[in-house]
Amino acid sequence: SPAAVNLLSRSAELLPVESHLRLELLHFVGEELGFMMDLERAEPTLRQVQERAAALGDRRLESHARLWLALMRYFAEPDFGVLEMLAEVAEVEAVFRELGDERGIARTHDGRAFVYSQMGRFADSSAEAGKAIELFRRTGDRRLMVEQFWYVGFAAACGPERVEEAVERCRQILDEAGDDP
Numbered sequence: 001s002p003a004a005v006n007l008l009s010r011s012a013e014l015l016p017v018e019s020h021l022r023l024e025l026l027h028f029v030g031e032e033l034g035f036m037m038d039l040e041r042a043e044p045t046l047r048q049v050q051e052r053a054a055a056l057g058d059r060r061l062e063s064h065a066r067l068w069l070a071l072m073r074y075f076a077e078p079d080f081g082v083l084e085m086l087a088e089v090a091e092v093e094a095v096f097r098e099l100g101d102e103r104g105i106a107r108t109h110d111g112r113a114f115v116y117s118q119m120g121r122f123a124d125s126s127a128e129a130g131k132a133i134e135l136f137r138r139t140g141d142r143r144l145m146v147e148q149f150w151y152v153g154f155a156a157a158c159g160p161e162r163v164e165e166a167v168e169r170c171r172q173i174l175d176e177a178g179d180d181p
Contacts, residue, residue, distance in 0.1 A: 001032045008032075023049050023061055027068075034068055043072050060101050063092040067107055071114070082115050089115070106135035106144070113151040122159030126152050146180045149173045 008025045015022035027049045033042035050065035070088035073080040089111040096104030109132035116125035129151035136145035153173050156166035 001036050005029050005032050005036070017052070018056065020056070020058070020061075023052055023056075023058070027061060027065055030065065030068055034072060037075070039072055039076050043069065043076070046072065059095055060099050060104060063095040063101075064104060064107065067092045067104075067111060071111070082119055085115050086112065102135050103139050103141065103144075106132045106139065106141075109135065110144070110148060113148065117151055117154055120158075122155035123161075126155035126159065129155070142180075146177050149177055 008029050012022045012025040012029065015025070026045055030042050030046035030049060033039075033045060036042075046065045046069050050062050050069060053059075053062035053065060067088065070080075070085055070092075074082075074085050089108050093105060093108035095101075096108060109128045113125045113128035113132060116122070116128060129148040133145050133148045133152075136142075136148065153170055155161075156169045159166075161169065
């Protein structure tokens with residue numbers, strides 16, 4: 001991730017400020033910084049993407065940035081909890097559905113899977129992850145599809161399934177993930 005952030009940040013800086021490709025690159029940079037829990041750099045990067053996308057009238061990219069900013073707020077702001085996160089997810093999902101953005105809709109299922117896992121609602125988390133998996137599979141985004149297996153496995157380990165069913169589900173995850181770590 002650090003190498004990707006470095007390379008893509010430098011690449012984005014070479015593009016004009018109004019370039020859509022620049023915003024897409026910066027969004028990816030913001031996501032990776034978020035995965036690295038570098039919130040001090042992720043938040044302003046994603047805020048820049050959100051504001052520029054709004055100025056350009058790109059509601060899709062603006063909503064993607066908004067979703068990630070909500071996740072950053074969840075980790076950084078004590079008063080921004082699961083209910084606030086679920087409200088943000090619902091609002092951006094409405095935009096994604098209106099625009100027909102399947103990747104965005106999948107990201108909202110991912111967001112709910114995360115929140116439900118935080119709440120201990122493991123069956124709900126697994127169900128949301130399953131919806132995200134199907135949409136990411138349909139959009140051809142294997143990286144994000146495989147990422148969802150974590151929620152399914154965590155729900156199998158902690159949730160209401162019988163042990164035999166949970167073990168079988170984990171085996172299915174390993175089979176489908178293949179050599180992906």
